[in-house]
Amino acid sequence: MSNASSSVSEDFTKCLPKIELHAHLSGSITRQCLHEIWLCKKAQDPSFAVEDPWVLMPPGKINYGLDIFFDVFSKSIYNLVNDAETILYTTKSVLNDFRADGVRYLELRTTPREIRDEYGHVLISKDEYVNIVLKGIREFDHEQRKDNKPMDTMSIYLILSIDRGHDTTSSAEEVVNIAIRHRNNIAYPSNPTIVGIDLCGNPLKGAVSIFRSAFQRAKEHHLGTTIHFAETIYSNENVSQELETLLSFEPDRLGHVIHVPDEIKEKIAAKKIALELCMSCNVHAKMIHGGGFEDHHFGYWWKRTECAIALCTDDVGFFCSPVSQEYLLASEHFGLGREELIALCERGVDSIFGGEEEKTRMRRLLTDFSKSNVQ
Numbered sequence: 001m002s003n004a005s006s007s008v009s010e011d012f013t014k015c016l017p018k019i020e021l022h023a024h025l026s027g028s029i030t031r032q033c034l035h036e037i038w039l040c041k042k043a044q045d046p047s048f049a050v051e052d053p054w055v056l057m058p059p060g061k062i063n064y065g066l067d068i069f070f071d072v073f074s075k076s077i078y079n080l081v082n083d084a085e086t087i088l089y090t091t092k093s094v095l096n097d098f099r100a101d102g103v104r105y106l107e108l109r110t111t112p113r114e115i116r117d118e119y120g121h122v123l124i125s126k127d128e129y130v131n132i133v134l135k136g137i138r139e140f141d142h143e144q145r146k147d148n149k150p151m152d153t154m155s156i157y158l159i160l161s162i163d164r165g166h167d168t169t170s171s172a173e174e175v176v177n178i179a180i181r182h183r184n185n186i187a188y189p190s191n192p193t194i195v196g197i198d199l200c201g202n203p204l205k206g207a208v209s210i211f212r213s214a215f216q217r218a219k220e221h222h223l224g225t226t227i228h229f230a231e232t233i234y235s236n237e238n239v240s241q242e243l244e245t246l247l248s249f250e251p252d253r254l255g256h257v258i259h260v261p262d263e264i265k266e267k268i269a270a271k272k273i274a275l276e277l278c279m280s281c282n283v284h285a286k287m288i289h290g291g292g293f294e295d296h297h298f299g300y301w302w303k304r305t306e307c308a309i310a311l312c313t314d315d316v317g318f319f320c321s322p323v324s325q326e327y328l329l330a331s332e333h334f335g336l337g338r339e340e341l342i343a344l345c346e347r348g349v350d351s352i353f354g355g356e357e358e359k360t361r362m363r364r365l366l367t368d369f370s371k372s373n374v375q
């Protein structure tokens, strides 16, 4: 451990006012929270047939390969988080966890999900799903502001995800339309809560070119755009071709950026596209070459490019590493000291979708923090 990184403690990274830009709502729910929901549903209805989420997500397990990872959502989480009350409850629980970890600016993302009963009748439409999540954000925000401690307040925005494994051209356009319709239905009168569109889902599935029109429309309506990029070396299209297609959507940010051919790395670096990097997720899901934290491509992008980098959790419910821990890992494995961690965070602020006021607020929080925490 270098001298610089030895002065970085858990306490320091927890108190550091952090941004989180890449967190999937359903994947951020703790397994404790999911288990409690299961207990509650089982107590209300002993014939409730859904399996305890601890079977697929036992306490302590963090090694989810992508082959099983996506199934856990459909086999477990989505069978539990499938009514308005539970969506509301889990949204607030996730927000509470991020705030308690010292996140002061959050862009949470979720895929608008239609929920049907066993006969196929729609219980909650995609639009209603988004409404419930927004209600959770509003109620949480109202509660946190009662504390009247602006320094401890977490600004919250929402990104809507398009799922490459399930969405079609028209359902992806519908996601963008939902974002446009809802963006003024919000907790912050002067700022839209829905600030962006994401492309996520199983990287082995879907031909990404079908989403061009959705991203074009999102840009026309001044929504930020971010894309899960080069998560795997396997693809049903030629990899470079797929990555070129995704870059041609002109995304503002890219998530993961793991298996990137050199010529595409150069393009990303030249355009200084902002990056959302998820170290624990990539290591525990065995998505990177080598396999240890020191092999993570954070080192490459941080040392060799001027891209803004946000350290993110992706799915803290699976990988159990909060944002503060991601900063600690960057310090431990790449030798970043206090000033460098603050600078990293400051650079990430340039890429947020929440607007100039939010950037100014985060920069002020970081400057104040720096004054009292760096000699």
Ligand SMILES: CNc1ncnc2c1ncn2[C@@H]1O[C@H](COP(=O)(O)O)[C@@H](O)[C@H]1O
Pocket: 024, 025, 026, 027, 073, 109, 110, 111, 112, 161, 163, 200, 201, 202, 203, 228, 231, 281, 285, 314, 315
């Ligand atoms: C390696 N990490 C990842 N790569 C790609 N897509 C991911 C992901 N982690 C999560 N998702 C996407 O987000 C959904 C869960 O949250 P929401 O139901 O939207 O809140 C998953 O179903 C998956 O499509």
